[in-house]
Amino acid sequence: MTAKEKQIQFIKTFLKPTLKSFNYQTSGQTWWQDKGDFFTLINLQNFSWNNKDSVDFCFNIGIVLKVTMKDLGNKSPTYHNLTVYLREGYYLPPNRSVHEFRNKTGYRVNGQTDFNAFMNELRIDFIDHILPALEELNSIQSCVDNFGDVPFWGEHLKKVLTLPELNLHDRTQTTDLTKPNQFAKG
Incomplete structure (x- = not known):
């Protein structure tokens, strides 16, 4: 299999069925789960230098506040709607930040990649x-609790939650915008 075929196989045999089992919907290479006032969103981003023999990609993962979506009639959020946008590395512990198939920019697969080993490493990262x-x-x-201390994105989330034009006043009355980030790496 070429690198591109391996990535496609990973998406078809692991990523799509796994995310579906977690009640994620999909459009192209974007998956989202409806959480009421917001969506969690996972977007697979391929890099421009990819070819069939070498594929580098990452995941943009975060939350979309429904009130910030420009097209309220469109129930499916996109990568461009993200209120908090972080790469997969944010969610991984230090011992998973780099491994045989993952570097500081994301994941890499090539023609020589052992497909089963590749699948196993991504399975660990996701599951x-x-x-x-x-x-x-x-x-x-819980979004404020988890992302509130993240440089830039935590501040952005808190700012968005206090914008008067979004009419979130009632919700932010009970939201503690000072709680620490639960996922923070220390």
Whole structure:
């Protein structure tokens, strides 16, 4: 198999069925789960230098506040709607930040990649770390708790939650915008 075929096989045999089992919907290479006032969103981003023999990609993962979506009639959020946008590395512990198939920019697969080993490493990243972290997000408050201390994105989230034009006043009355980040790496 070429590198591109391996990536496609990973998406078809692991990523799509796994995310579907977690109640994620999909459009192209974007998956989202409806959490009420917001969506959790996972977007697979391929890099421009890819070819069939070498594929580098990453995941943009975060939350979309429904009130910030420009097209309210469109129920499916996109990567461009993200209120908090972080790469997969944010959700991984230090011992998973780099491995045989992952470097500081994301994942890499090539023609010589052992497909089963590749699948196993991504399975660990998603099943043991990324998806459990996203499952903990069940309210606006849990989003603030988890992302509030993240440089730039935590500040952005808090600012958006206090914008008067979004009419979130009632929700932010009970949201503690000072709680620490649960996922913070220390």
